[in-house]
Amino acid sequence: MADTSSTSQGVKKTDKIWLDGKLVPWDDARVHVMSLGLHYGVGIFEGIRFYQCSDGRSAVFRLREHIKRFAASAHILLMELPYSEEQLVESCLSLVRANKMDQGYLRPLAFMGDGAMGLGAINPVRVGIMAWDWGSYLGEEGMQQGIRAKVSSFTRMGVNSQLLRGKITGQYVNSVLAKREAKLAGYDEAILLDTHGWVAEATGENVFIVREGEVYTPPLSSPILEGITRATLIKLMKDMGLKVREEAFTRDSCYLADEMFLCGTAAEVTPVRELDNRKVGSGSAGPVAKGVQKAFFKAARGEDPRYREWLTYL
Ligand code: PMP
Numbered sequence: 001m002a003d004t005s006s007t008s009q010g011v012k013k014t015d016k017i018w019l020d021g022k023l024v025p026w027d028d029a030r031v032h033v034m035s036l037g038l039h040y041g042v043g044i045f046e047g048i049r050f051y052q053c054s055d056g057r058s059a060v061f062r063l064r065e066h067i068k069r070f071a072a073s074a075h076i077l078l079m080e081l082p083y084s085e086e087q088l089v090e091s092c093l094s095l096v097r098a099n100k101m102d103q104g105y106l107r108p109l110a111f112m113g114d115g116a117m118g119l120g121a122i123n124p125v126r127v128g129i130m131a132w133d134w135g136s137y138l139g140e141e142g143m144q145q146g147i148r149a150k151v152s153s154f155t156r157m158g159v160n161s162q163l164l165r166g167k168i169t170g171q172y173v174n175s176v177l178a179k180r181e182a183k184l185a186g187y188d189e190a191i192l193l194d195t196h197g198w199v200a201e202a203t204g205e206n207v208f209i210v211r212e213g214e215v216y217t218p219p220l221s222s223p224i225l226e227g228i229t230r231a232t233l234i235k236l237m238k239d240m241g242l243k244v245r246e247e248a249f250t251r252d253s254c255y256l257a258d259e260m261f262l263c264g265t266a267a268e269v270t271p272v273r274e275l276d277n278r279k280v281g282s283g284s285a286g287p288v289a290k291g292v293q294k295a296f297f298k299a300a301r302g303e304d305p306r307y308r309e310w311l312t313y314l
Pocket residue numbers: 047167175201202203204205206224225226227228229230263264265266
């Protein structure tokens with residue numbers, strides 16, 4: 001019999017889920033199979049982490065920025081959210097408190113529900129918020145030693161095919177295909193190129209490389225999500241005195257880079273030790289990746305007063 005105490009992928013059920021304005025038991029957070037979000041991918045989501053700080057309290061990292069992006073995703077998808085940003089911020093906090101968690105991951109999700117059917121249908125929007133404990137997304141060893149990545153055979157969508165500024169559920173099929181292809185070929189993660197061949201991003205992370213002491217990341221004019229961790233790391237690295245350039249680069253610049261690393265809410269800061277079977281730099285986590293990883297966790301755990309404004313304490 002299936003284990004009902006935990007879902008697949010090692011996600012353990014928590015006590016409550018916030019669904020359409022109410023905290024309900026995990027198993028009662030159900031939706032109808034006629035929901036348009038399921039049929040056509042008309043939905044939006046966020047991924048947010050909360051950390052236990054060194055003073056024992058817990059804080060959500062960049063909660064307001066994530067909720068702002070959630071509202072922006074809804075706006076560009078012509079989806080009217082039935083809750084204000086302030087209500088969603090409060091709902092995230094109330095869920096974490098109800099589940100008595102001190103660290104973990106929050107997943108706000110909004111999708112078009114059931115009623116009418118067809119591509120042009122407009123149904124009531126359903127909103128859920130889930131929370132669970134999530135360890136290192138790309139593995140603890142990957143965080144320390146670096147992961148092995150492969151340039152994908154799938155191209156990141158063109159800017160006029162999808163709305164890359166949004167975290168729109170249907171768009172993630174591109175990431176799922178790339179991720180599964182990479183895993184089946186024995187790699188940890190895929191790097192997607194844009195329609196012109198420039199490096200865009202990973203399946204759920206933004207990309208950085210370091211060459212001759214300078215840090216590069218694809219610009220926001222490329223088809224990438226405007227990552228909140230990307231913005232966080234740019235700020236941290238500039239404050240560390242590093243020069244950060246938002247410039248397009250090719251896959252072979254990654255092969256020749258001294259360092260490469262990925263960042264995202266789930267993956268945090270994960271070094272890439274190998275790309276397409278070529279060692280990147282020394283073939284292990286480099287000094288910039290390690291330095292910014294340390295600075296990131298210090299900020300997230302409230303150990304650096306310069307970045308306190310990024311935290312919303314529970
Ligand atoms: N790119 C994609 C495609 C993503 O799904 C994510 C994860 N949200 C990121 C980049 C990183 O964004 P963030 O740092 O805001 O989590």
